[in-house]
Amino acid sequence: MxxxxxxxxxxxxxxxxxxxxxxxxxxxxxxxxxxxxxxxxxxxxxxxxxxxxxxxxxxxxxxxxxxxxxxxFPALEDVIEMFDVMAEIEAMCGRYAARRMTPEAEAEIAAALVGCETAFAADDFDGYYRANHEFHALIYRASGNRFLAGEAERLHRRLKPFRRLQLRLRGRMRESLKEHRLIFDALVAGDEAAVTAQMRAHIAVQGDRFNDLAAQYRRSIGAAGARQRDRERV
Amino acid sequence: MxxxxxxxxxxxxxxxxxxxxxxxxxxxxxxxxxxxxxxxxxxxxxxxxxxxxxxxxxxxxxxxxxxxxxxxFPALEDVIEMFDVMAEIEAMCGRYAARRMTPEAEAEIAAALVGCETAFAADDFDGYYRANHEFHALIYRASGNRFLAGEAERLHRRLKPFRRLQLRLRGRMRESLKEHRLIFDALVAGDEAAVTAQMRAHIAVQGDRFNDLAAQYRRSIGAAGARQRDRERV
DNA sequence: ATGTCATTTCTTGCATACAATAGGATTGAC
DNA sequence: GTCAATCCTATTGTATGCAAGAAATGACAT
Missing domain, CATH: 1.10.10.10 (Winged helix-like DNA-binding domain superfamily/Winged helix DNA-binding domain)
Known part of the structure; x- marks a missing residue:
């Protein structure tokens, strides 16, 4: 921010x-x-x-x-709501970025994409998370709207633990990488509609599937000592 | 929030x-x-x-x-950026609201719309601002996404002084009211695409035209004692 | 054993006290 | 008269002190 x-x-x-x-x-x-x-x-x-x-x-x-x-911790429903908003924000970043892409930005994003591929090849979850963040953050900035980029960063950070968990889902990392390539191609082509759609799907899928993760999440973090409170929390 | x-x-x-x-x-x-x-x-x-x-x-x-x-104070460019984001956020609220509209929400929004019409008839800028806020806030909540509604409220509040100025522009209040009616009709019809487009335009127009306001704004508020700083501020 | 109430202890919220620094005033050299 | 170095003052950043409110404890009654 x-x-x-x-x-x-x-x-x-x-x-x-x-x-x-x-x-x-x-x-x-x-x-x-x-x-x-x-x-x-x-x-x-x-x-x-x-x-x-x-x-x-x-x-x-x-x-x-x-x-x-x-x-x-946000409740399960909160996380889903946040992913919905995140999807829209990131889609907006992508749309602007497609319109305003520069050669420098393209090179940087390409490099981040390589980072994702490297981490995927090494089956390195944390490495992929970092490269993924880099990929997305560069697109935020490429939007040319600093306020938007700041909001996106803020939300991204807030959703960090939940994104990380996503990667542990069977095959999610491979899927994510494939989506990154599609997004990148659409960005390079300057296809605003395609970037918007791809990006929205890329993020929304995480929210949509979040229910699958709830149980797993409870074990991995919630179990550290959280007692159930007034409403269900992930 | x-x-x-x-x-x-x-x-x-x-x-x-x-x-x-x-x-x-x-x-x-x-x-x-x-x-x-x-x-x-x-x-x-x-x-x-x-x-x-x-x-x-x-x-x-x-x-x-x-x-x-x-x-x-945000710089002029910051305000424009913020309106861009606001347009997207409000459009999203509208889209969700169109999908999830209830009779109660419809009645409340209709009432807020009447409030706008009353204030317009009385040429009451402050009254219109309040009714306008009510109209929009109800749509935020009608989105059914509390996180989204919170973010929208936060941004709305942050843009408050700039929205108010908008209303002083020649004919803006009349236009705004007309747009409200279109938005309301599309909401009632459950036409997501129409609501999205109308709402986005309704907000974006304020950012687009903000340059026209900059000079006026400097006189009305900036003149209160602000000295020019490192970059131009509205 | 369980519930209720008084007492005690702990913790927060705010006030005050102290230390460090930034910026201006002051002094002096040129 | 201008500039630089130094000192002084105002103001922040942090520590500590104190009072009020919450939770914990325990006595007592049911």
């Missing part, structure tokens, strides 16, 4: 906590203990509290009045 | 500042003086600083390292 100074402990802590939450180091609903975390980071409670404000704004934690900050 | 507790001074101050900024009570680039605002709100600096974190996250202010919080 915007690059913040990052020199204050507050910002460093915000980054660190965001990473930890997105990577699933906390179970859903876990309370982020101000005092304990303050000790862990060797700071007072003040920078932590300020970091909580930021995290709450991006929806990663929930601040309950006089109860503290709680890690908030 | 999510309903926050709002009982802490921090949250009240965040709301108040957001309102003041969106309403143009501060010139672009103005520093939000912690000490002075703390006195004004009869609190210490702590809740103010926490509110700043929130505001920075939504992009309304910029936190500069050891310099403080500064009001950040």
């Amino acid at each position: 915007q690059d913040i100074p990052l020199d204050r402990r507050t910002d460093q802590i915000r980054e660190a906590l965001e990473e930890m939450i997105v990577e699933g180091h906390f179970p859903d609903g876990a309370r982020l203990d101000e005092v304990r975390l303050a000790e862990q980071f060797h700071v007072s409670r003040t920078p932590l509290r300020e970091a909580f404000q930021s995290l709450a704004a991006s929806g990663l934690v929930e601040l309950r009045l006089r109860r503290g900050a709680f890690v908030k | 999510q309903d926050i507790p709002l009982d802490r001074r921090t949250d009240q101050i965040r709301e108040a500042l957001e309102e003041m900024i969106v309403e143009g009570h501060f010139p672009d680039g103005a520093r939000l003086d912690e000490v002075r605002l703390a006195e004004q709100f009869h609190v210490s600096r702590t809740p103010l600083r926490e509110a700043f974190q929130s505001l920075a996250a939504s992009g309304l202010v910029e936190l500069r390292l050891r310099r403080g919080a500064f009001v950040k």
